[in-house]
Amino acid sequence: MRKVPTLFVRDPRERRFVLPEVAPDCAWVVAGEGLPTRKWDGTCVMLDEHGAWWARREVRAGKAAPANYVPVETDQTTGKTVGWEPMAQSSFAGFHAQAVRLGDGWTPGTYELVGPRINGNPEGFEAHTLVRHGWAPAAVLAEVAAAPRDFEGLREWLLARPRYEGIVWHHPDGVRMAKIKRRDFRA
Numbered sequence: 058m059r060k061v062p063t064l065f066v067r068d069p070r071e072r073r074f075v076l077p078e079v080a081p082d083c084a085w086v087v088a089g090e091g092l093p094t095r096k097w098d099g100t101c102v103m104l105d106e107h108g109a110w111w112a113r114r115e116v117r118a119g120k121a122a123p124a125n126y127v128p129v130e131t132d133q134t135t136g137k138t139v140g141w142e143p144m145a146q147s148s149f150a151g152f153h154a155q156a157v158r159l160g161d162g163w164t165p166g167t168y169e170l171v172g173p174r175i176n177g178n179p180e181g182f183e184a185h186t187l188v189r190h191g192w193a194p195a196a197v198l199a200e201v202a203a204a205p206r207d208f209e210g211l212r213e214w215l216l217a218r219p220r221y222e223g224i225v226w227h228h229p230d231g232v233r234m235a236k237i238k239r240r241d242f243r244a
Contacts, residue, residue: 062080063241064226075237082235091229094190094225095224096221098176100113110157111143111144112144167190173185179219219239221239
């Protein structure tokens, strides 16, 4: 799990917002490449190839990592390190257990844990649920596929959809991704 780059350059004076300038490593998105999928507003979890569940965890610069933490990447700008901690020690463990009980046939990969007690439940789920990254109902995938890829178009499109956290594009090379969140834009 690497941090997915944001489609547009962050405003250096107010980093929570983006500028109408495409990030160089994401230019392929505005060139029309990549499959867009809905970004779900929850917390990232992973089922590894050994059947163990992990929770994404971000550790701020200067803070101690939790026990059994597996760091993946450190952001050179913020100093934050993203990585995985065993699900059993995560504050989301109980909600995750509920979601796992509701489903079956879990395969290794990453999922978004969403539900009533996750991030204020902006998605409106009635129960804790695991959504496979890249998955969405066919109608949602069609809607996201039709989203514009320019700054103003995306801004208006996302601001008109308050239940959408954002969009993630997956490059055909299977490696590169790019994202944009509704909250990245000034209202």
